[in-house]
Amino acid sequence: MYESKALCSSCPELVIENIYKVFKSGQGEIFALERINLSINKGEFVAILGPSGCGKTTLLNTIAGFSPPSSGRVLVNGVEVTSPGPDQGMVFQEYALFPWMSVEKNISFGLEIKKLARSEIKNRVDVLLEKLQLLDFRRRFPKDLSGGMKQRVAIARVLALDSPIMLMDEPFGALDALTRRTMQDELLRIWLEFKKTIIFVTHGIQESIYLADRIVVMTYRPGTIKQVVPVTLPRPRDESSTQFIEIQKYLSKLVMEEQMRFRNSEAETI
Amino acid sequence: MDYKRSPFRKLMFSVALPICIVIIWEILSRKGLFSPQVLPAPSQVLIRWIDYLIPHDPYTGDKSTFLAWLFSGELVQDTLASGYRVIGGFVIAVVFGLTLGLLMGFSNFIYDFFNPIIQLLRPIPPIAYIPLAILWFGLGNPPAFFLISLGAFFPILMNTIAGVRQVDPLLIRAARNLGASDITLFRRIILPAATPNILVGLRVGIGVAFIVVIVAEMIAVNNGLGYRILEAREFLWSDKIIAGMISIGLLGLAIDTCMSKINNHLLRWHSGNN
Ligand SMILES: Nc1ncnc2c1ncn2[C@@H]1O[C@H](COP(=O)(O)OP(=O)(O)OP(=O)(O)O)[C@@H](O)[C@H]1O
Ligand SMILES: [Mg+2]
Secondary structure: OOOOOOOOOOOEEEEEEEEEEEEEOOOOEEEEEEEEEEEEEOOOEEEEEOOOOOOHHHHHHHHHOOOOOOEEEEEEOOEEOOOOOOOEEEEOOOOOOOOOOOHHHHHHHHHHHOOOOHHHHHHHHHHHHHHOOOHHHOOOOHHHOOHHHHHHHHHHHHHHOOOOEEEEEOOOOOOOHHHHHHHHHHHHHHHHHHOOEEEEEEOOHHHHHHHOOEEEEEOOOOOOEEEEEEOOOOOOOOOOOHHHHHHHHHHHHHHHHHHHHHHHHHHHHO | OHHHOOHHHHHHHHHHHHHHHHHHHHHHHHOOOOOOOOOOOHHHHHHHHHHHHOOOOOOOOOOOOHHHHHOOOHHHHHHHHHHHHHHHHHHHHHHHHHHHHHHHHHOHHHHHHHHHHHHHHOOOOHHHHHHHHHHHHOOOHHHHHHHHHHHHHHHHHHHHHHHHHOOOHHHHHHHHHOOOOHHHHHHHHHHHHHHHHHHHHHHHHHHHHHHHHHHHHOOOOOOOHHHHHHHHHHOOOHHHHHHHHHHHHHHHHHHHHHHHHHHHHHOOOOOOOO
8 A cells, every 4th residue: 555666666675564463461452563564675764653552663573573473474575584683683772782792792793693704703893883983982881881872882783784674663762862863863874875774663753754765654553554654855854944844744743643542542541 | 978088998997896896895804794714805716716727736847848837727727628618519509500590591391390399499408408418428528518519509599590581581682683593692692691690699609508518517527617616615615616706707708709709800791880
């Protein structure tokens, strides 16, 4: 329905095919995802927008192969995803850095698993440390890093493996506004330089317009795709431009409708 | 706090109470408040402790080396004997406790299999095994090793299980996402993530081992710090009993300080450390 055949009919890299996900809980069943269909092209930047609890993380986890869908499937370059792996690198909201590893060890972890040569690992890590302005912190442990730096390490860890697809779950949600903007710009730079396909989950309407080629708005319970909104403004995008504000108003309306349903359902359960 | 600013002040602050207690105790003893049989004066204990520490025969230089002579004092010999038992029993406990703990933490199947018997045996204090230990292992070091390892085993086991089970599932996901196999996951994620808990277990374990060695020495052997205290009791040498007790305290403190140093080194990454 909402497939983006218009953008690139030849090569969808990631295909989400009719995904349903049901959680069985104490009170009954939670329909976290329902009838999700989405094709994403190579190099596309897609944002997923929706109220809390609508199933954004569940969707990312399914794409990453952490938990299989109740029905439907995820295809990456035509191959079904059945287990997690470095082809779909994940950047978690809570960073998920390994606290006992230094910054450089965190970044090289995936490369060591791949059994690359020591010199090759060192080269790649050095390049990434420099690109992400982490050179001075290479021997630090995660506990001694700021939120922005932690998230940069988490991004570098995924970049190190050269994953074609990057899944990002509200990666900048915990950062202050200024750091967030810096990280957004850095992410756009990385996206262009490394030619990644990015699926970026967020609560932030502005953030999604600032970053994405397409914005997938989700509904709350069941989690379905409400609408896919393309953003064609040239980058860097100006948040005060009339087109930007127009899209923002439109998205706000869509999200508010779902937010209201979320409130009402909260009220019912209490 | 102010007193924390200089290390010297900090040291003075931490020894203030022990020094006060010793001074008051000395004064009261000299005034004849307690009979020396019941509570000897600290000075008397110190003399006895030095006597216990230094070698019995004067150094002649012919029979053996100076180092061997220096170590021939009763206290040093007792400490070595007790230390040997503690370490022997502790190593056995670590081998079994760590292996079983890691397996039980990792696999619910293994956990369910072993848990009932462990819950049943865990509350039994090692002291209760003394009669059986003597029946099974006779006298000497073997029953001591058995009792000590039994005492240290459970804290190591329980903490290791808890450590493995408490590993943040998010970190496991992250590792899987980066391509980790089961073995890598275990070695590089689960083991280090469980290290803080495992170290707590080791620390508690060595503490228990230390308690048990003293008890074990009171029954089955004829050297070691525990034995020496019991021997002193036979002769009503209160000063030597206290000297022995203080030696135990110092040895325990030394072991715990070592453990704490190792702890801090291994947990450099932990948020509690700087
Ligand atoms: N393991 C689970 N078991 C049962 N229910 C779950 C589980 N995981 C998620 N859910 C439910 O599924 C729904 C979607 O959860 P999900 O975490 O995907 O939401 P989200 O959109 O990521 O929310 P947020 O923005 O707060 O992160 C929620 O209602 C949640 O309660
Ligand atoms: Mg979420």
